[in-house]
Amino acid sequence: MIELLDAFGTALVNGLMNALMVVVNLLPDTLSDAFQYRFMQRALLTSVMVGAICGLLSCYVVLKRWSLLGDAISHAVLPGVAIAYLLGWPFFIGAFITGALTSIGIGAIERHTRIKSDAAMGLMFTAAFALGIVIISKIASSTHLMHILFGNVLGVRESALLLTLVASIIALLAVWLFFRPLLLYAFDPQQAQALGFNTSVIHYGLILLLTLTIVASLETVGIILVVAMLITPGATAHLLTDRFRTMMLISVSVGVSSAVVGLWLSAMLDVASGGTIVLVATGWFFMALLLSPKYGVLARQWRRWRMG
Amino acid sequence: MATIPDTPTAAVEIHGLHAAYQRQPVLEDINLTFPAGLWTAIVGPNGAGKSTLFHVLTGNMKPLRGTVHAFGHPIAEHRRAGHIAYMAQREAIEWDFPVSVWETVMGGRFGHMRRDAWWRRYMPARWYHPRHGDAVRDALAAVDMLGFSDRPIGALSGGQKKRVLLARALAQQARILLLDEPLAGVDPPSEQLILDVLRGEREQGKTVIMVTHDMPSARRYVDHVVLINRVIRGAGRPDDMLSDAKLAALAIARVESTAREMAPAASPLSTALDR
Incomplete structure (x- = not known):
């Protein structure tokens, strides 16, 4: 049974990669040459998927002001990954447990003590992160730690690719199936509760999705830089539109294009791919900040100048 | 009286x-x-x-x-x-959220949509049951905001924001x-x-x-x-x-x-x- 699933997974990945290469081969040779190697193709496919789900989730992160929470969860994932590695579990399970525990801990400190939420988050996630570093320093090499922290997309194995694929499908399905509860919860949680939606289920469901996305991004950009991929695409899209669906579309496009362009640039310049991907996304953000027709700096200056 | x-x-x-x-x-x-x-x-x-x-x-x-x-x-x-419909104070809502007036008022129907045919629940707005659109239109007309349906909610004045929030509560057609x-x-x-609308609801x-x-x-x-x-x-x-x-x-x-x-x-x- 497991062998059958394995074979199916491999076939699916190969099919997807071949489809992707059909698109890539349409590009001029100077661009597509870099992707003739198998490891580059795996890296490309992973990056595209990570860019897409990060872009999708980043809309919620930005609109719900969860940037710091995203940062917290991504750091809190580290001990979970380490423990899962120790016990031979899938990374995701350990990551989710410590991610969720940390977010519950943050909520508890916030509610029951006089500590404010930013201090509660800072305290909890650095503690979880420290625990993770201590465990990993005992069980694995520092290159391994570096890969978890900053990603190692060029060394993506097929199992990691498959995990990213499954995570992407789950995230996409969840956003599609629960589109309206998620939208209402992001916009006005009190209203959602008054309409009889179970907002704590939605809340933890969204945290689960975030954790899933972070774990899926582990090998591409790493848990430190994934925060950027969960904020920058959504923030860029928020500057460009007043429609939620359009925002999602723009955000996913920013995520995917940053991943692809960043990967290509990092191969060309022989620099770290995770960092390059994030820098490309940041470049998109500043372009939107400058050029957005409604909320851009230039448009604003132009309107001010015209008003006299 | x-x-x-x-x-x-x-x-x-x-x-x-x-x-x-x-x-x-x-x-x-x-x-x-x-x-x-x-x-x-x-x-x-x-x-x-x-x-x-x-x-x-x-x-x-x-x-x-x-x-x-x-x-x-x-x-x-x-x-x-x-x-049970609820109209919050104006400060309870993020007014730069990327939704239009129409979409905001449609939010008041999201509870009722759980009782629609299963396939409609996973479809975008054009597949909503027509009764939801009717309720939204009536509610927006009642608060005289129908002409603002496509506006982003951030572009409204204070009184208009209140009327949109009231319309969202009305659209729910609650008891x-x-x-x-x-x-x-x-x-x-x-x-x-607003007072006239509420008197109408009471009547x-x-x-x-x-x-x-x-x-x-x-x-x-x-x-x-x-x-x-x-x-x-x-x-x-x-x-x-x-x-x-x-x-x-x-x-x-x-x-x-x-x-x-x-x-x-x-x-x-x-x-x-x-x-």
């Missing part, structure tokens, strides 16, 4: 309700009945627990003790059935309307429009419950008044409850109990009391 039935049935019944924020009691031993089909005003100083009471009714806050029933059933059942200060910070034409047999600081409107329009300041200070007909002596006593209670939370600016209540 509208006629009041002799023995009104209860729309909402609250028994022995206690609520607190971080062990600071906000509501103590509340026993209260909101008559069905009537328009009730909840009056009290700032920090008296009026919004907290609404948070309990909408399920946004768990009470320490006590029960809340609507039409004889636990109120949570009515929330799930879409019978009970909970309105948290629907008249605060609106321009006079919007205020009159259709809806139960309207609003928090207000606007004494002249309360005297003129509502059927029933509840005075509250952490405990219930009185409930009854507007003429009796909104007398100068009663309101002055409520204000003294404020000085004693919530002096530290008092807003520096004069609220409409205190100006009404000063006269």
Whole structure:
């Protein structure tokens, strides 16, 4: 049974990669040459998927002001990954447990003590992160730690690719199936509760999705830089539109294009791919900040100048 | 003034309700009945627990003790059935959220959509059952905002924002309307429009419950008044409850109990009391 699933997974990945290469081969040779190697193709496919789900989730992160929470969860994932590695579990399970525990801990400190939420988050996630570093320093090499922290997309194995694929499908399905509860919860949680939606289920469901996305991004950009991929695409899209669906579309496009362009640039310049991907996304953000027709700096200056 | 039935049935019944924020009691031993089909005003100083009471009714806050029933059933059942509409204060919402006026009001229908055919639940807006669009159109027309359907909500004025929030509550076509200060910070034409809409709802047999600081409107329009300041200070007909002596006593209670939370600016209540 497991062998059958394995074979199916491999076939699916190969099919997807071949489809992707059909698109890539349409590009001029100077661009597509870099992707003739198998490891580059795996890296490309992973990056595209990570860019897409990060872009999708980043809309919620930005609109719900969860940037710091995203940062917290991504750091809190580290001990979970380490423990899962120790016990031979899938990374995701350990990551989710410590991610969720940390977010519950943050909520508890916030509610029951006089500590404010930013201090509660800072305290909890650095503690979880420290625990993770201590465990990993005992069980694995520092290159391994570096890969978890900053990603190692060029060394993506097929199992990691498959995990990213499954995570992407789950995230996409969840956003599609629960589109309206998620939208209402992001916009006005009190209203959602008054309409009889179970907002704590939605809340933890969204945290689960975030954790899933972070774990899926582990090998591409790493848990430190994934925060950027969960904020920058959504923030860029928020500057460009007043429609939620359009925002999602723009955000996913920013995520995917940053991943692809960043990967290509990092191969060309022989620099770290995770960092390059994030820098490309940041470049998109500043372009939107400058050029957005409604909320851009230039448009604003132009309107001010015209008003006299 | 509208006629009041002799023995009104209860729309909402609250028994022995206690609520607190971080062990600071906000509501103590509340026993209260909101008559069905009537328009009730909840009056009290700032920090008296009026919004907290609404948070309990909408399920946004768990009470320490006590029960809340609507039409004889636990109120949570009515929330799930879409019978309870809630209009929050303007500050409760992120106005730069990327949605249009139409989409915002459609949000009031999301509860009812759970009862649509299963396939519609996973489809974008054009596949919504037509009755949702009709309800939204009626609600927007009632508050005179139909022409603004496609506007982003961030581009509205203060009074228009209030009207959109009211439209979202109306679109739900609920039996009970909970309105948290629907008249605060609106321009006079919007205020009159909101009062007319609420009177229309009441005439259709809806139960309207609003928090207000606007004494002249309360005297003129509502059927029933509840005075509250952490405990219930009185409930009854507007003429009796909104007398100068009663309101002055409520204000003294404020000085004693919530002096530290008092807003520096004069609220409409205190100006009404000063006269």
